[in-house]
Amino acid sequence: MSSSIPPWRATASVHSAPTAFPTSATPAYIPVQARRSLNHNKPTYPTTNGTTNQNPSSPADAAQPRVAFPPPVRSYVQRCFAPENEIPSVGNTEMQEKLRQVITDAAESGRLHTIDWDKLQLPQVMIQNERNKILANPSVSSWAGTSQPSSPADASRKRKSTDNLDPSGSASPPWRKTNNRNRFEDRVTYPTTGKKNHIKLDESSKSKANLEMRRRRFEGAGVNYGNPSTSSPIDSPRPEVDQGPVVGRSPTLEKNYFRLTSAPNPDTVRPLPVLKKTLDLLKKKWKKEGNYGYICDQFKSLRQDLTVQHIRNEFTVNVYEIHARIALEKGDLGEYNQCQTQLRVLYAQKLGGNPTEFKAYRILYFIYTRNWTAMNDALADVTAEDKKDLAVKHALDVRSALALGNYHRFFSLYLDTPNMGAYLMDMFVDRERLSALAAICRAYKPDVQIRFITEELGFESDEQAARFVLEQSSPELLEEKQGTVKLLTGKAGLLFENAKAEAHRVVDIKGQI
Amino acid sequence: MFDLDSRAISVSASQANRVRLTMSGTLLNDFIAAHLYESGPRLATVFTPDIYNDNLQTFHELFEPIGLPDDLRDKVFLPNKKQLKVSKAEQKVWVEVFVEYWKAVNELFMYQNRQPGASAVVIFNAWKKFVNVLIRGYSSPSSFPAWTLPCLYISGKYLRVFAIKADAEVVSQGSASFGFQDDLAADFEKNGNLEEAARIMNRMFTLCLSDRAPIEDSRKWGIYNTTNLLFKTYFKINSVGLTKNLLRAINAQSHDLPRLEAFPKSHIVTFEYYVGVIHFLDENYIEAEKHLTSAWRMCHRQALKNRELILTYLIPCHLVTTHTLPSPRLLAQFPRLEEFFRPLSNCIRKGDLVGFDRAMTAGEEEFVKRRIYLPLERGRDIALRNLFRKVFIAGGFEEAKDGQPPIRRTRVPVAEFAAALRIGTHATARTRVDTDEVECLLANLIYKGLMKGYIARERGIVVLSKNNSAFPGTGV
Numbered sequence: 001m002s003s004s005i006p007p008w009r010a011t012a013s014v015h016s017a018p019t020a021f022p023t024s025a026t027p028a029y030i031p032v033q034a035r036r037s038l039n040h041n042k043p044t045y046p047t048t049n050g051t052t053n054q055n056p057s058s059p060a061d062a063a064q065p066r067v068a069f070p071p072p073v074r075s076y077v078q079r080c081f082a083p084e085n086e087i088p089s090v091g092n093t094e095m096q097e098k099l100r101q102v103i104t105d106a107a108e109s110g111r112l113h114t115i116d117w118d119k120l121q122l123p124q125v126m127i128q129n130e131r132n133k134i135l136a137n138p139s140v141s142s143w144a145g146t147s148q149p150s151s152p153a154d155a156s157r158k159r160k161s162t163d164n165l166d167p168s169g170s171a172s173p174p175w176r177k178t179n180n181r182n183r184f185e186d187r188v189t190y191p192t193t194g195k196k197n198h199i200k201l202d203e204s205s206k207s208k209a210n211l212e213m214r215r216r217r218f219e220g221a222g223v224n225y226g227n228p229s230t231s232s233p234i235d236s237p238r239p240e241v242d243q244g245p246v247v248g249r250s251p252t253l254e255k256n257y258f259r260l261t262s263a264p265n266p267d268t269v270r271p272l273p274v275l276k277k278t279l280d281l282l283k284k285k286w287k288k289e290g291n292y293g294y295i296c297d298q299f300k301s302l303r304q305d306l307t308v309q310h311i312r313n314e315f316t317v318n319v320y321e322i323h324a325r326i327a328l329e330k331g332d333l334g335e336y337n338q339c340q341t342q343l344r345v346l347y348a349q350k351l352g353g354n355p356t357e358f359k360a361y362r363i364l365y366f367i368y369t370r371n372w373t374a375m376n377d378a379l380a381d382v383t384a385e386d387k388k389d390l391a392v393k394h395a396l397d398v399r400s401a402l403a404l405g406n407y408h409r410f411f412s413l414y415l416d417t418p419n420m421g422a423y424l425m426d427m428f429v430d431r432e433r434l435s436a437l438a439a440i441c442r443a444y445k446p447d448v449q450i451r452f453i454t455e456e457l458g459f460e461s462d463e464q465a466a467r468f469v470l471e472q473s474s475p476e477l478l479e480e481k482q483g484t485v486k487l488l489t490g491k492a493g494l495l496f497e498n499a500k501a502e503a504h505r506v507v508d509i510k511g512q513i
Numbered sequence: 514m515f516d517l518d519s520r521a522i523s524v525s526a527s528q529a530n531r532v533r534l535t536m537s538g539t540l541l542n543d544f545i546a547a548h549l550y551e552s553g554p555r556l557a558t559v560f561t562p563d564i565y566n567d568n569l570q571t572f573h574e575l576f577e578p579i580g581l582p583d584d585l586r587d588k589v590f591l592p593n594k595k596q597l598k599v600s601k602a603e604q605k606v607w608v609e610v611f612v613e614y615w616k617a618v619n620e621l622f623m624y625q626n627r628q629p630g631a632s633a634v635v636i637f638n639a640w641k642k643f644v645n646v647l648i649r650g651y652s653s654p655s656s657f658p659a660w661t662l663p664c665l666y667i668s669g670k671y672l673r674v675f676a677i678k679a680d681a682e683v684v685s686q687g688s689a690s691f692g693f694q695d696d697l698a699a700d701f702e703k704n705g706n707l708e709e710a711a712r713i714m715n716r717m718f719t720l721c722l723s724d725r726a727p728i729e730d731s732r733k734w735g736i737y738n739t740t741n742l743l744f745k746t747y748f749k750i751n752s753v754g755l756t757k758n759l760l761r762a763i764n765a766q767s768h769d770l771p772r773l774e775a776f777p778k779s780h781i782v783t784f785e786y787y788v789g790v791i792h793f794l795d796e797n798y799i800e801a802e803k804h805l806t807s808a809w810r811m812c813h814r815q816a817l818k819n820r821e822l823i824l825t826y827l828i829p830c831h832l833v834t835t836h837t838l839p840s841p842r843l844l845a846q847f848p849r850l851e852e853f854f855r856p857l858s859n860c861i862r863k864g865d866l867v868g869f870d871r872a873m874t875a876g877e878e879e880f881v882k883r884r885i886y887l888p889l890e891r892g893r894d895i896a897l898r899n900l901f902r903k904v905f906i907a908g909g910f911e912e913a914k915d916g917q918p919p920i921r922r923t924r925v926p927v928a929e930f931a932a933a934l935r936i937g938t939h940a941t942a943r944t945r946v947d948t949d950e951v952e953c954l955l956a957n958l959i960y961k962g963l964m965k966g967y968i969a970r971e972r973g974i975v976v977l978s979k980n981n982s983a984f985p986g987t988g989v
């Protein structure tokens with residue numbers, strides 16, 4: 001988040017779902033809106049190492065016009081900065097942060113005009129009160145019951161290998177500096193209600209107590225919004241992360257996906273027999289309704305339940321394979337790639353499934369993303385035994401045909417793709433058509449029949465071929481002579497060359513390994 | 514890894530008189546001598562954890578952490594107060610360094626003797642502490658002088674070694690822990706210790722790059738050594754992408770760095786090699802060739818292993834950029850490379866496609882492992898070019914016109930190229946290439962500039978360029 005954005009605006013775009021939820025709601029999870037867009041080029045969805053779930057309403061929030069503040073608010077702000085109200089133990093930046101948050105929350109909940117600003121506590125006083133509460137009773141905010149010494153490390157583990165290696169060598173990694181301040185602060189409940197787990201954190205005060213408090217609050221966030229009225233969390237202490245798998249006891253078949261921010265609650269986790277029924281239900285629903293947004297969400301929670309219970313068996317493989325195929329069919333490559341990455345790990349443990357089918361997809365996928373380093377790894381994974389498999393052999397042939405520019409072979413392979421590989425090949429077939437046209441226009445003079453293009457480049461009809469050519473070039477390139485349409489290759493010049501270069505820009509897909 | 518400075522290996526008799534050497538623990542004597550001569554390499558020997566070194570064993574037996582501070586004061590710093598230019602603050606850090614060093618060494622001996630509680634992970638953690646104290650010695654205001662850098666190098670070198678051992682131990686014990694991931698743990702944990710080591714090395718890197726002391730006494734001289742160490746580590750943990758950050762940081766500072774040539778060759782050769790390979794993996798073969806060539810030129814004649822590594826990537830580079838093959842004389846020096854490249858080269862020269870494919874399949878595993886499969890594959894185009902060139906030459910000459918020198922026949926039917934392919938590939942009816950595919954292959958060669966001319970499809974002929982330029986660079 002850029003610091004140049006005025007704080008009122010910045011928060012609007014960062015603000016995310018939880019504040020909007022009434023605390024009396026009873027679902028045991030936060031129903032984050034599932035992604036509906038299938039546009040795979042847009043990195044709009046959370047990746048496995050992403051930080052927050054995208055809230056579908058946030059773009060609208062960001063577009064909100066600037067709020068005009070009523071006079072009481074202004075005078076409140078003035079009083080905040082008055083020297084006589086200063087509290088020595090509360091830093092100025094800390095106070096401002098709090099103030100920003102108070103106002104933002106008020107503005108977002110539409111209470112700018114209803115709050116009695118003259119009587120509202122000043123932010124510095126709020127901070128002090130909160131601190132006193134925490135210090136007086138450190139366990140009061142412990143929602144999870146047990147403490148989890150390992151969780152901060154876990155939360156950042158995925159990132160550490162990359163972000164932390166920034167050679168600029170700053171002591172605290174970038175995400176620490178920027179994120180936790182506004183993002184997590186804003187997620188906490190409305191400040192005037194005086195929630196006890198609402199603590200202002202100062203980066204500069206390095207006390208461990210602060211970190212501890214933040215962690216607890218963070219832990220609480222995932223759970224207490226959802227089920228304040230269900231069984232008291234203290235009665236059912238969740239196991240520590242490293243203490244081993246959770247054993248679920250939720251009988252419900254369906255469950256929305258929510259990214260975990262704390263140890264999972266066994267009450268909301270479904271055990272294996274339930275999950276098996278869930279899969280059957282999902283398969284039926286997918287066939288009948290074909291609602292991808294719903295299915296994807298359900299599969300993600302299914303996968304999550306498997307993970308937290310450390311279930312790794314043939315069923316796990318089956319779940320990932322089915323989700324991968326569905327994602328593939330819908331062109332959701334981000335999700336597909338997540339499954340593919342996990343499947344690679346699972347296949348390595350020889351748990352069954354269809355490793356060769358997915359090895360073939362993996363190769364096709366890397367052709368599409370043009371990730372040669374990963375391709376090299378994928379090739380290294382292929383055994384002599386795998387090569388006998390039709391799908392693997394096909395994928396390898398596709399790769400080598402492209403590497404050598406043999407478009408003739410490439411397109412005859414395209415027309416004869418096993419399994420669901422065609423969904424993947426569709427992703428890059430137009431790109432390769434342009435490459436082929438660039439070569440054809442350079443090599444053939446003065447012209448070729450459009451029929452030749454249709455056959456060589458795997459089009460369904462001459463019309464489709466002609467349309468494709470026209471989309472990328474100008475009508476002068478096509479000429480009708482004695483009843484046949486010809487492509488004037490001699491006149492194409494660099495047209496297709498440029499289109500090819502444009503199409504071959506590196507594909508960027510989030511969630512890629 | 515570092516050059517021994519022979520200048521400072523022994524203390525001459527006259528100096529020995531002036532310096533109060535202690536009888537116990539020659540490691541400490543080395544420490545004194547290193548400071549006296551400001552010899553980094555000699556200092557590095559002090560901190561080389563070679564458990565078979567008698568001096569190290571003596572050091573380990575004679576001292577223990579509690580007594581070490583007093584011992585160092587009484588035996589090293591006090592007696593040589595006048596000769597050693599080591600400030601009080603610096604002394605304090607050196608004492609800490611020795612204490613942590615002793616502890617790490619102790620773990621090494623415990624591991625060696627298979628004592629309970631000893632493990633590779635414990636060694637790594639102890640060594641990590643030692644390195645951290647050492648780094649502190651460089652980052653504090655009364656910093657260790659730049660001549661002591663080899664000491665940092667050696668600590669980093671072993672940090673990497675111990676981390677790899679620790680990771681192997683973790684993997685063999687199979688203690689995979691689950692975090693809050695939605696999905697199953699991927700394989701990112703199997704390099705946990707090495708990743709941690711990389712972060713520490715990164716601090717060394719920053720330490721060197723950001724030193725603002727005058728260049729004569731700057732840690733900037735350590736920049737390439739630490740960079741190489743990180744390169745090596747990133748390659749090992751399969752995070753080649755991270756190397757870009759280092760290169761970017763170095764580039765941003767380049768105006769403050771001495772010229773590349775001013776650094777020790779041992780640093781530069783390795784650096785250029787890695788930069789070359791990084792470009793190579795990005796399929797940026799022209800840049801790769803530049804850096805690899807520079808590494809090749811500077812590489813020590815007798816460093817066969819290194820020269821072989823450089824050539825492993827430089828040869829495929831040449832094949833892609835200039836379509837040249839390694840000479841038999843060059844390959845003869847490197848049996849392993851000869852095994853890799855000789856069959857391929859021969860097939861490319863002869864235009865033997867079947868042989869080429871066979872050689873690629875035979876070497877596939879090794880090629881993929883070394884990440885040279887993809888560029889080598891492009892050699893097939895050259896083999897094909899050579900085959901088609903034979904067709905062209907076999908086509909002979911047009912009838913000479915009134916005394917003019919004979920001109921080669923430049924209109925060649927596609928069918929002739931197809932025939933050549935059929936002969937070359939021993940095609941059966943099932944696998945035979947059809948005319949369209951032959952045209953496709955021809956079109957590709959033309960497109961890539963390996964052949965000059967065009968295909969007239971309606972007439973089924975290839976019209977090749979006259980004036981000895983049908984196959985550029987091959988004399989016809």
